[in-house]
Amino acid sequence: MKIAVIGLGIIGGSFCKAIKKHTAHTVIGINRTHSVAEQAKNDGSIDVIGTVESLGEADIIFLCMYPQACVDFIKENGKFIKKGALVTDSSGIKSAICPQLYELSQEFGFVFVGSHPMAGKEKNGYGVSEAELYNGASFIITPCGADEKYVNTLADLALSIGFGQVKITTPEEHDRMIAFTSQLPHVLACSYVLSPCCPNHNGFSAGSYRDVSRVANINSKLWSELFLENREPLITELDILIDNITRIKDAIKDNDRETLADLLEQGHKIKQALGE
16 A cells, blocks of 8 residues: 655654555655654655645555644645545544544545554653654554445455554543543643652652653653543543542541542552552
């Protein structure tokens, strides 16, 4: 197949590299900054530096941009996409953009299937992309009404480039779970390093500090968009977190060892039951 990847940052660049490493598909790379596309071509990560007109050659198109930018790109360039082509996004939110992309698929005649690769790094850009980024990771698919054969095509491609499993779900369930597994930890990490103690942590910190603070090295423009577009599920999770922290804080404040130990033991038992 011919596969077009729009946006050659860490996610798009890694898709290109993984596809080239593991398959015989032709990769067309399209990027706003031409020098990045040239680097990808020189690296062998893509076969062709594409233009919007190149979209007409693609059997599958990966949109690897900020969520609303994916929608805006299709609004402007959907006319170039061939009928029946499979278009997917890689966005960390789904409810806010999947309906828009589905409507555009009906207008322009392509097939839309939402997706989200559950992998990444604290750093961004093509320079930190790698063919192994998706090894063993989960690939989430939101079919959005697409025929099963298109879902299977995307799932088979994901598994062929290293993903360890494919999870099929709805945009709503995706956003509810991602609020807990991804967005909440980023909120927690950023809140944690806002402490005045943080600049002086060196020499006093080890694994616990690294584990909690790691994802505070954040792309603020992207993640603020993700947070706001998914605000209701995220606020629900934040309320639960704040309540749990408050219960622990109150037990400490009241010197209530029994309650404190019970709360900590509840957390321990949950992790133990999950085998983590």
